[in-house]
Amino acid sequence: MCLAVPMKLVRSEKSIGVVELSGIEREVSLDLVPEAKIGDYLLIHAGFAISIIDEKEAKETIETIREYLSYGEENGVS
Amino acid sequence: MGFLDSLDDPTASKNVIKEIVRLSSKLNKPFKIMEVCGTHTQTISRYGLRKLLPQNIVLISGPGCPVCVTASSYIEKAIALARKNYHITTFGDLMKVPSGTKSLEKEKAEGAQIDVVYSPLDALKIAKSSKSQIIFLAVGFETTIPAVCATIQKANEENIENFKILSAHKIIPPPLRILASDPELQIDGFICPGHVSVIIGSKVYNFLPSEFQKGCVVSGFTALDILTSIKILLEQKVNGKLGNINNYKRVVKENGNPFALELIEKFFEKEDAVWRGFGVIPKSGLKLKKEWEKFDGGLIDVNYDEPEDFKGCRCGDVLKGIIPPKDCPLMGKICTPSNPVGACMVSSEGSCAAYFKYERNSDV
Numbered sequence: 056m057c058l059a060v061p062m063k064l065v066r067s068e069k070s071i072g073v074v075e076l077s078g079i080e081r082e083v084s085l086d087l088v089p090e091a092k093i094g095d096y097l098l099i100h101a102g103f104a105i106s107i108i109d110e111k112e113a114k115e116t117i118e119t120i121r122e123y124l125s126y127g128e129e130n131g132v133s
Numbered sequence: 134m135g136f137l138d139s140l141d142d143p144t145a146s147k148n149v150i151k152e153i154v155r156l157s158s159k160l161n162k163p164f165k166i167m168e169v170c171g172t173h174t175q176t177i178s179r180y181g182l183r184k185l186l187p188q189n190i191v192l193i194s195g196p197g198c199p200v201c202v203t204a205s206s207y208i209e210k211a212i213a214l215a216r217k218n219y220h221i222t223t224f225g226d227l228m229k230v231p232s233g234t235k236s237l238e239k240e241k242a243e244g245a246q247i248d249v250v251y252s253p254l255d256a257l258k259i260a261k262s263s264k265s266q267i268i269f270l271a272v273g274f275e276t277t278i279p280a281v282c283a284t285i286q287k288a289n290e291e292n293i294e295n296f297k298i299l300s301a302h303k304i305i306p307p308p309l310r311i312l313a314s315d316p317e318l319q320i321d322g323f324i325c326p327g328h329v330s331v332i333i334g335s336k337v338y339n340f341l342p343s344e345f346q347k348g349c350v351v352s353g354f355t356a357l358d359i360l361t362s363i364k365i366l367l368e369q370k371v372n373g374k375l376g377n378i379n380n381y382k383r384v385v386k387e388n389g390n391p392f393a394l395e396l397i398e399k400f401f402e403k404e405d406a407v408w409r410g411f412g413v414i415p416k417s418g419l420k421l422k423k424e425w426e427k428f429d430g431g432l433i434d435v436n437y438d439e440p441e442d443f444k445g446c447r448c449g450d451v452l453k454g455i456i457p458p459k460d461c462p463l464m465g466k467i468c469t470p471s472n473p474v475g476a477c478m479v480s481s482e483g484s485c486a487a488y489f490k491y492e493r494n495s496d497v
């Protein structure tokens with residue numbers, strides 16, 4: 056039940072935002088993330104954005120994933 | 134969808150598993166990890182991670198499925214309210230939860246006004262266009278509680294008088310303390326719930342290493358997130374440096390979401406609460422503060438039957454990690470997702486439901 060989905064904020068008016076994922080748009084409340092900006096990826100749960108996804112951290116995770124891609128070869132483990 | 138697409142990768146997962154194998158070979162006894170959150174349970178089952186990991190890594194599911202830990206008496210009360218002509222609104226997961234022979238779904242089929250909503254805001258919308266008393270079944274952990282707070286705030290601002298909630302809200306740290314100190318369970322490390330932590334922050338779990346000498350890691354929900362979290366716990370063990378690591382920094386901050394925390398503080402206070410499987414856990418539930426009692430459906434006086442749980446259901450033991458779902462004799466025989474005997478088979482993130490759907494076939 057704590058499932059939350061990242062969606063991109065495309066429009067907003069006051070505390071109501073419109074978020075988008077794969078062409079599907081949905082209205083959400085921005086009450087819990089008042090600092091959200093258009094273009095941010097937001098984590099959506101039960102009609103509310105509960106967090107702004109930190110792009111820098113997400114990219115760092117992707118970097119770590121890249122490192123793991125070559126892990127086996129470097130360490131001689133298979 | 135942009136950069137977020139690359140957050141999972143099967144080849145990377147394979148390589149993390151190799152590292153897990155290497156680390157786990159240094160341990161001389163089984164390493165027990167509890168994944169607290171039901172959504173983690175679902176990922177673990179869906180990707181068959183249990184089978185991919187070395188045998189001495191034991192994954193146990195915890196109490197982090199709000200529907201599963203909700204006491205039957207709550208369902209009875211909701212049904213009693215529906216029978217008194219209150220219009221019930223609820224998240225879909227609760228509809229099938231059995232209490233004796235009853236469930237909200239059956240009540241609805243018999244004509245009670247019960248509607249499934251996606252958001253508490255939808256329940257408020259129904260209230261605005263209705264003359265009935267609307268009661269929203271407020272079940273959920275810290276992830277969901279702020280959404281309910283913001284909805285009550287709105288109801289208050291707009292003077293909506295026919296909207297109330299029936300709170301079974303629960304908070305995660307109190308059962309973690311109980312599980313960490315259980316001498317029978319002997320858990321080595323915890324995978325802490327990602328989206329609860331979005332709200333409460335990662336540093337809340339510092340007590341696990343400092344008071345209970347348990348490693349812990351806040352994790353995201355891809356297979357790779359979970360595998361790297363397991364790897365972190367193993368590294369802590371092998372290096373003898375237990376700690377609290379945030380492995381989900383892209384959404385979880387150390388201090389959580391301050392706006393959400395402020396709202397929880399404004400509307401709710403802690404109370405003792407019953408958790409299925411655990412009984413009463415002191416100060417683990419939330420009820421509306423006195424000044425908001427006009428929104429408190431819990432204060433409505435209704436009589437309801439003492440709930441009977443189906444004989445033989447081991448949900449309680451499953452939720453505490455005492456037995457895995459497969460050890461329940463009713464699993465897959467009398468108890469299935471279309472005909473659930475216990476709450477753990479209802480929600481898709483319940484351990485019994487996840488096991489039934491993804492792992493049972495490879496076991497039988």
Ligand code: SF4
Pocket residue numbers: 445446447448449451458461462463464465468469473474475476477478485
């Ligand atoms: S399989 Fe069904 S009866 Fe058995 S513990 Fe799980 S929910 Fe209860």
